[in-house]
Amino acid sequence: MPHIFPAQYSTLSAAALKDHLIKAYHLDPSTTCRLLIRNVSDTYILANNTQKFIFKIYRDAHRKLNEIEAEVELLHILKANGNSVSYPLVDVEGKHVQQFNAIEGIRNGILFSFAEGSVILALEDQHLNQLGHDIAKLHQTTSTIKLNNPRPVFNFETTLFKPLRDLKPHFAEMTEDFEYLSTIANKVVKKFEDFDTSTFSYGYCHYDFFPKNFHFDEQNNITFFDFDFAGEGYLINDLMTFLNHYFFHQLNNLITKEQTEKDFGTFLTAYQKIRPLTDDELKAVPYLGITFHIFFLKFFYDNYDDWSNAFLTPRYTKHRVAMIKKWEELYCNF
Structure with a gap:
């Protein structure tokens, strides 16, 4: 065989990564490594008798090196300012980024501190108060802050109009669904004309604040992680993504609308004790949910063939459009 045939997405050997990372970070020789999640970034867990770590390996098609370096910078700033986050560790040479010459080309990886505790889905008042505060x-x-390297920007162009342009071929045989998405996107933009967005807080959003991305320890201390989507935008985007936790629970009949309003209200009250929100910011939160779901529909479209997954079949796409309609029904008033 003259050469190894190229691949578009390889899965790096956990055994080989273990040997590399033990050497690169002077970890205990007993450290084990196993693949935890295979996704647009692959996640491995490393553990020995006294320590745990998370290693994430990115795909160049999804995350460029300068974007990864921006995340490293952001997490160190957050940690330095007293925020509890899973943060990047440096190797024995003082480097954050490990590089691997994989079949598809260079893959970049980061070793993170482990977020102690566990995911809690049934959040009680003490959890919601701590979460709002944190x-x-x-x-x-x-x-x-302003990072030295770029991160995505969340605005109407990047979360509505570009996604719809890119998605249009996918909806060739679902024209009514595409028409609905186009119409509601314009309604969102029109709705924002009612708000004084000059008073909206702007900065770096996590943009994926679901309970799967923060752990509570036994003392109810929170550690945030998975800043893969972190980018610039209205900070209320993070409140909107957390509202989606309740939205999905409502869709699955796991919580009532009344309980959703109570719990999300508890969270907002705790948040506003630290950072008050304007009335327009509070009113705008639900409408950003439309942008979130259209943005992720494009994300699934962009990454479908690398997930080896059932995403984005016509049935799945129609399900997502129906979900957006349900969001509109529950939270929006156009």
Whole structure:
């Protein structure tokens, strides 16, 4: 065989990564490594008798090196300002980024500190109060900085109009669904004309604040992680993504609308004790949910063939459009 045939997405060997990372970070020789999640970035967990770590390996098609370096910078700033986050570790040479010459080309990886605790889906008042407080504290930092390297920007062009342009071929045989998405996108933009957006807080959003991305320890301390989507935008985007946790629970009949309003209200009250929101910011939160779901529909479209997954079949696409209609019904008033 003259050469190894190229691949568009390889999965790096956990055994080989273990040997590399033990050497690169002087970890205990007993450290184990196993693949935890295979996705647009692959996640491995490393553990020994006293320590745990998370190693994330990115695909160049999804995350460029300068974007990864921006995330490293952001997390170190957050940590330095007293925010509890899973943060990048440096190797024995003082480097954050490990590079691997994989079949598809260079892959970049980061070793992170482990977020102690566990995911809690049934959040009680003490969890919601702590979460509101901690996200507000995080926003106090992210609203005052400018990173040296680029991160995505969340605006109507990047979350509505470009996604719809890119998605149009996918909807060739679902024209009514595409027409609905185009119409509601314009309604969102029109709705924002009613708000004084000059008063909206702006900075770096996590943009994926679901309970799967923060752990509570036994003392209810929170550690945030998975800043893959972190980018610039209205900070209320983070409140909107957390509202989606309740939205999905409502869709699955796991919580009532009344309980959603109570719990999300508890969270907002705790948040505003640290960072007050304007009336227009509070009113705008639900409409950003439309942008979030259209943005992720394009994300699934862009990354479908690398997930080896059932995403983005016509049935799945129609399900997502129906979900956006349900969001509109529950939270929006056009």
